[in-house]
Amino acid sequence: MPGWDNFYYLIGSASAGLIGLLFVVVTLAAGRDRETSLRGAALYMTPTVVNFGVVLSVSAVCLAPGLPLGARCVAFALATLLGLINAARACWGIAHPRTSAGPAHWSDVWCYGVAPLVIHVTLAGVILATALGPARWAPYGMGGLLLALLLLGVRNAWDLVTWIAPARGTVGASAERQDRGS
Secondary structure (H helix, E strand, O other): OOOOHHHHHHHHHHHHHHHHHHHHHHHHOOOOOHHHHHHHHHHHHHHHHHHHHHHHHHHHHHHOOOOOHHHHHHHHHHHHHHHHHHHHHHHHHHHOOOOOOOOOOOOHHHHHHHHHHHHHHHHHHHHHHHHHOOOOOHHHHHHHHHHHHHHHHHHHHHHHHHHHHHHHHHHHHHHHHHHHOO
8 A cells, every 4th residue: 555654564563562562461460270361361362462463464464565456455354354253252252251250341342342343344344445446545444443453452452451460469469478378
């Protein structure tokens, strides 16, 4: 997409950096119950990483020199399909928990499932419009949707950190009391 190089370089780099930071967040979950951690990672961490991965992948394809439009659209569609499947899975898993605890917060199903699902469906429409012919609005639509996905991912990553970090302090304090024999 001519003239959009700096935009895609910026959001692609931001997504890559945020994926790396999420690996640091995973280390904060050390000391938690394994089953709870795995379920939390599947329902909350994975959708966030996938959203960042979609932004990174689409940005990389947009910046790749010499790719024909058809190949770009196929790559966009594959990334979007992965995002759609993952958002639907998160939406269902958070809305229908296996335990009686339910979602941690009312916004979880909306921010981890519904909003990404809507963004990916709309992104699929933009990709279809791009594939069918030159649509002047399509680059703006794709750019806006990818930025929305990136910002939603930042919100979700922040949500994860603020949920994991206080619990980590509790786990550490509990272990410290046990070490001291209290």
